[in-house]
Amino acid sequence: MKVPFLDLKAHHAPLRGEIMAAMNEVIEANAFAGGPAVTRFEEDFARYCGADFCVGVGNGTDSLWFSLLALGIGAGDEVITVPMTFMATVEAITFAGARPVFVDIEPKTCTMDVAAIAAAITPRTKAIMPVHLFGHCADLDPILEIARQKNLHVIEDAAQAPGALYKGRKAGSFGRAGSFSFYPGKNLGAWGEAGAVVTSDPAVRDRVRMLRDHGQAQKYHHDIVGWNGRMDGLQGAVLGVKLKYLDQGNRQRRRHALRYEELLRDVGGVILPTEAEPGRTNHHLYAVRVKQRDVVMKKMAEQRIGCGIHYPVPVHLQKAYASLGHHRGDFPVSEACADTFLSLPMYPELTDVQIETVASALKACLPNRAGVPV
Numbered sequence: 001m002k003v004p005f006l007d008l009k010a011h012h013a014p015l016r017g018e019i020m021a022a023m024n025e026v027i028e029a030n031a032f033a034g035g036p037a038v039t040r041f042e043e044d045f046a047r048y049c050g051a052d053f054c055v056g057v058g059n060g061t062d063s064l065w066f067s068l069l070a071l072g073i074g075a076g077d078e079v080i081t082v083p084m085t086f087m088a089t090v091e092a093i094t095f096a097g098a099r100p101v102f103v104d105i106e107p108k109t110c111t112m113d114v115a116a117i118a119a120a121i122t123p124r125t126k127a128i129m130p131v132h133l134f135g136h137c138a139d140l141d142p143i144l145e146i147a148r149q150k151n152l153h154v155i156e157d158a159a160q161a162p163g164a165l166y167k168g169r170k171a172g173s174f175g176r177a178g179s180f181s182f183y184p185g186k187n188l189g190a191w192g193e194a195g196a197v198v199t200s201d202p203a204v205r206d207r208v209r210m211l212r213d214h215g216q217a218q219k220y221h222h223d224i225v226g227w228n229g230r231m232d233g234l235q236g237a238v239l240g241v242k243l244k245y246l247d248q249g250n251r252q253r254r255r256h257a258l259r260y261e262e263l264l265r266d267v268g269g270v271i272l273p274t275e276a277e278p279g280r281t282n283h284h285l286y287a288v289r290v291k292q293r294d295v296v297m298k299k300m301a302e303q304r305i306g307c308g309i310h311y312p313v314p315v316h317l318q319k320a321y322a323s324l325g326h327h328r329g330d331f332p333v334s335e336a337c338a339d340t341f342l343s344l345p346m347y348p349e350l351t352d353v354q355i356e357t358v359a360s361a362l363k364a365c366l367p368n369r370a371g372v373p374v
């Protein structure tokens with residue numbers, strides 16, 4: 001049986017009529033760049049996240065970059081983040097003019113190792129940017145406490161985490177800014193590119209609104225140097241509809257994760273993802289860890305099961321960041337994860353039979369059931 005890694009067609013099929021109607025309204029109103037559909041979505045998404053404001057932007061990379069710029073972070077500043085993330089987290093720091101400073105992840109949740117933060121702080125440090133990897137919230141309380149003591153900003157990279165909870169509150173609502181991506185494959189995906197900054201600070205909201213629109217508060221009067229980072233009206237319409245189904249999709253993902261766990265729990269040679277407290281992840285990705293990952297992935301592909309690797313090379317070892325001078329061994333947990341992570345199919349419409357197929361294929365593919373990768 002074929003099991004795709006992601007099946008957006010199945011996800012969109014039942015919503016298609018509703019989304020098309022919402023898009024039609026945008027077309028009728030000629031409101032393509034920003035406009036009422038975006039404003040409506042911003043209000044709905046801020047409320048969803050439990051924050052006061054949301055500013056829709058072009059994509060999740062814009063939202064990270066604008067968050068940094070809105071907080072005045074730039075040349076000469078340092079921002080602490082993790083190397084086990086998507087490249088965009090670190091690119092945004094670089095494009096703001098600041099220097100990324102890495103701390104490793106801890107192996108249980110694969111998010112920022114809070115014990116490593118203190119040693120990374122220098123007089124130039126301006127912000128900490130935790131990443132809610134695979135939709136699992138980083139340990140925000142100690143991060144916020146360190147930030148409070150050292151007078152640093154916290155910007156959450158919540159691109160993968162809409163709907164994930166930390167102690168009952170939604171991801172993205174903890175830092176001065178929470179950054180979201182609505183890339184099509186994310187839990188809340190647009191029909192194209194989109195992103196958003198969530199904040200409860202009116203100054204951050206105003207600044208991001210100006211940055212996304214060429215620095216203007218009033219048309220053709222530019223108070224600061226900004227950029228073109230507006231959200232498309234059509235994407236606002238799509239997201240407005242899809243937001244209503246986000247919790248349902250996250251619940252379905254949770255059920256699938258529990259099923260994977262039941263089926264794979266007692267299998268040697270595979271480490272399953274863990275959740276630090278119930279609800280803390282939205283199960284954006286279900287990444288297990290296996291030895292000889294590339295061999296396993298190839299065998300899975302031969303059985304027509306789509307898997308992914310998120311991410312095969314940690315950012316500190318990317319060629320683009322050779323100038324930072326890092327070497328293998330600098331962040332051993334991130335490196336071990338990069339070598340062993342294997343993302344199994346995960347999307348709301350997965351069926352029980354598909355999950356069972358994936359689990360038994362994985363069992364059959366494992367090279368050596370004894371010995372777990374560490």
Ligand SMILES: *Cc1c(COP(=O)(O)O)cnc(C)c1O
Nearest residue numbers: 059060061086088089159181183
């Ligand atoms: C997807 C993603 C981004 C970037 O979002 P885009 O919308 O693709 O620009 C940033 N950080 C993380 C962790 C992501 O997963």
